[in-house]
Amino acid sequence: MGILEVQNVNKRFGGLQALDNVNLDVEEGSIHAIIGPNGAGKSTLLNCFVGRLVPDTGTVMFNGNSLLGIKPHEINQLGVSRVFQTPEIFTDLSVLENVMIATFAHRDGAFKLNAIDPVRKEVDIRDHAEATLLDVGLQDKRNMVASSMSRGDKRRLEMAMCLSQDPKLLLLDEPTAGMARADTNRTIDLLKELAEKRKLTKVIIEHDMHVVFSLAQKISVLAQGHVIVEDTPENIKGHPKVREAYLGEAQV
Numbered sequence: 001m002g003i004l005e006v007q008n009v010n011k012r013f014g015g016l017q018a019l020d021n022v023n024l025d026v027e028e029g030s031i032h033a034i035i036g037p038n039g040a041g042k043s044t045l046l047n048c049f050v051g052r053l054v055p056d057t058g059t060v061m062f063n064g065n066s067l068l069g070i071k072p073h074e075i076n077q078l079g080v081s082r083v084f085q086t087p088e089i090f091t092d093l094s095v096l097e098n099v100m101i102a103t104f105a106h107r108d109g110a111f112k113l114n115a116i117d118p119v120r121k122e123v124d125i126r127d128h129a130e131a132t133l134l135d136v137g138l139q140d141k142r143n144m145v146a147s148s149m150s151r152g153d154k155r156r157l158e159m160a161m162c163l164s165q166d167p168k169l170l171l172l173d174e175p176t177a178g179m180a181r182a183d184t185n186r187t188i189d190l191l192k193e194l195a196e197k198r199k200l201t202k203v204i205i206e207h208d209m210h211v212v213f214s215l216a217q218k219i220s221v222l223a224q225g226h227v228i229v230e231d232t233p234e235n236i237k238g239h240p241k242v243r244e245a246y247l248g249e250a251q252v
């Protein structure tokens with residue numbers, strides 16, 4: 001049994017079947033990629049894991065708990081954390097303060113900007129945040145104001161904010177979107193390092209096949225809301241069904 005088990009999930013938006021009987025089995029400690037052409041249903045599926053959307057039918061089980069019908073912060077407290085395509089950070093605060101706020105939010109269940117004054121005084125939270133910044137290589141930038149960081153560093157900061165909550169499952173929505181190749185490669189290295197350092201399961205949505213094939217142990221291919229193949233990267237490469245799904249995009 002996987003740490004994340006998705007069974008027979010369906011989701012319609014009006015006349016559109018965005019998810020069509022989706023099944024997914026994510027093994028604990030693995031990096032599992034979800035790929036597929038534009039509009040295949042990848043983000044819709046991820047949204048069903050974090051309480052942003054509720055499937056019409058089906059089940060989503062994480063570590064023995066159903067993720068359906070509970071609030072996003074409750075899902076977060078069960079150990080599921082998500083890195084968004086556009087970093088969700090407090091731009092006026094320092095790098096360290098952003099991570100401290102995320103650590104605090106996980107412990108106390110509230111993500112509030114005005115919590116920063118009491119949080120600044122909490123030594124345990126500061127130590128934990130400093131250790132997380134070291135893990136993602138941002139320790140030298142801890143006092144920088146978040147708004148002045150590069151795009152790549154902002155995404156790294158958001159990853160630190162997620163990691164500071166000690167998640168069991170990290171969901172990454174196109175973690176390298178819009179990055180230059182050098183930044184993309186740094187992100188790949190970081191995710192590989194984290195896989196070695198922490199026993200953390202990762203589900204990653206990604207269009208960049210260089211990233212997918214560098215990281216994933218298992219790949220699920222979505223097309224028109226349906227998982228057409230779930231297999232290892234070796235078997236996915238050149239798979240006729242996958243080529244067909246990408247016809248015209250020619251990425252795999």
Ligand SMILES: Nc1ncnc2c1ncn2[C@@H]1O[C@H](COP(=O)(O)OP(=O)(O)OP(=O)(O)O)[C@@H](O)[C@H]1O
Binds near residue numbers: 013036038043
């Ligand atoms: N809230 C919504 N209301 C109506 N239709 C939606 C909604 N969200 C998504 N859709 C539609 O559902 C389908 C799947 O969208 P989704 O964003 O999940 O695809 P995706 O695979 O993540 O695409 P991309 O790679 O372009 O981000 C698309 O046709 C999209 O237009």
